[in-house]
Amino acid sequence: MPMPSLRRLAVAALLPLLAFAAPAQATQYPVTLTDAAGREVTIARRPERVALQDGRNIAILALLDREDPFQRVVLWNNIPSRDDAGFWAVLRAAWPKAAGIPDMGFGDNGQVNAEQLITARPQLVVAEQRALGSLREAGVDRRLAQLNIPLLVVDSFADPVPNAIRSVELLGQALDREAEAADYAAFARERVARVEAGIAASGHRPNVFVETRAGQGGPEARCFTQGRVGWGPLVEAAGGHNIGADLVPGASGEVTMETVIARRPEVYVMTGANWRARGAVAVPFGYGAEAPAALAGLARLEERPGFALLEAAREGRVLGVWHGFYNHAFNVVGLEALAKAFHPRQLAGLDPDETFRTILARFTRIPPSPFLVSASAPRVGG
DSSP states (O other): OOOOOHHHHHHHHHHHHHHTOOOOOOOOSSEEEEOTTSOEEEEOSOOOSEEESSGGGHHHHHHHSOSOTTSSEEEEOOHHHHHOHHHHHHHHHHOGGGGGSOBOOOOSSSOOOHHHHHHTOOSEEEEEGGGHHHHHHTTHHHHHHHTTOOEEEEOSSSSHHHHHHHHHHHHHHHTTOHHHHHHHHHHHHHHHHHHHHHHHHHOOOOEEEEETTTTTTOTTSOEEEESSSTHHHHHHHTTOEETHHHHOSSSEEEEOHHHHHHHOOSEEEEEEOSOOOTTOOOOOOEETOOHHHHHHHHHHHHTSTTGGGOHHHHTTOEEEEEGGGGGOTTHHHHHHHHHHHHSTTTTTTOOHHHHHHHHHHHHOOOOOOOEEOEEEOOOTTO
16 A cells, blocks of 8 residues: 655645645734633733743734834843844844843743832733642732733743644734735744644654753753653654653653663654853854854763763764753754654755745745754764
8 A cells, every 4th residue: 555645644634734724814902812721811902012921922922013023022031142142142243222122130930020010000910830739829910800911821831832833813803914924824834834744744752851951050960851841842844753751740851861772762852042151062053053063062962971872872863952942832843853863864855054044034024143052962982
């Protein structure tokens, strides 16, 4: 019986999505939306003043308010300036006023300055699902409700592949940018369908270990990994089995190299970025990163004690990839990089770098700039 072509499988995977597609319309206010946390949120009027609990969601606004993603932002946690200096430099050069938007100065765990938030008079507050517990514990959600300021929860971490796309659509509805949201969502879902078709054609799910932030804690640090959030679901969506979900009881945790070796991963993934912490030997990926430096960084990490015992290292199945995809609106790019490494024969035609360039050129006004998505590490032992 002949095997169905990858193109036919991709079309078949898209049919259920197309069946529910409808022309995007202007948002009619007031509008009640169901957010990523399952909460019903009513937005009385078109928001012109927005606060971002997680500043990385400026990527969603770049897809929606394309000419100026900062035009509505009155307050944010400017995480890009602290965790992704290359991206921040690109944003600041394109939209200089971004540097003047007040920064609450916190990370991604849900902390906000409540008084600063209220003083900014936002008409919409956008928060990540992972932060909702902290916001509730601090009573921020109640204070916002008392002031009739809607709190809309998005997600690209708990269930990153479907929810990143849905979050773009959700904010598109909230901000009267449904056409822009639908435009990107159709593109992203088509890319996901291609990946799913390749996985179906493969019929195999390799065991994968992801060492997140590889080398950031220094060469002697244990392997930090994620279980059923972030990189974990991304691995599963890319057609692999995430060993980390078997090893860590919570969202994330550390494991020894000996433990990883015993699990015999077929593919070993290291995530990295342009971090410059003292003692770090992290692998540079993302904005401003260059392939020679990334390959050198991967080779250094492969010199760690015990690493050569991994069959994946000896067989050339170690992949380095930009860390930021684990919690990002453009995570379909990371999905493609993983899927191509897991299923090289079925998905040889994927080009994650081109997908990233296409997203920026077609769906945003973020200027083109050198960006390193991923790289295959040198084979250990020659």
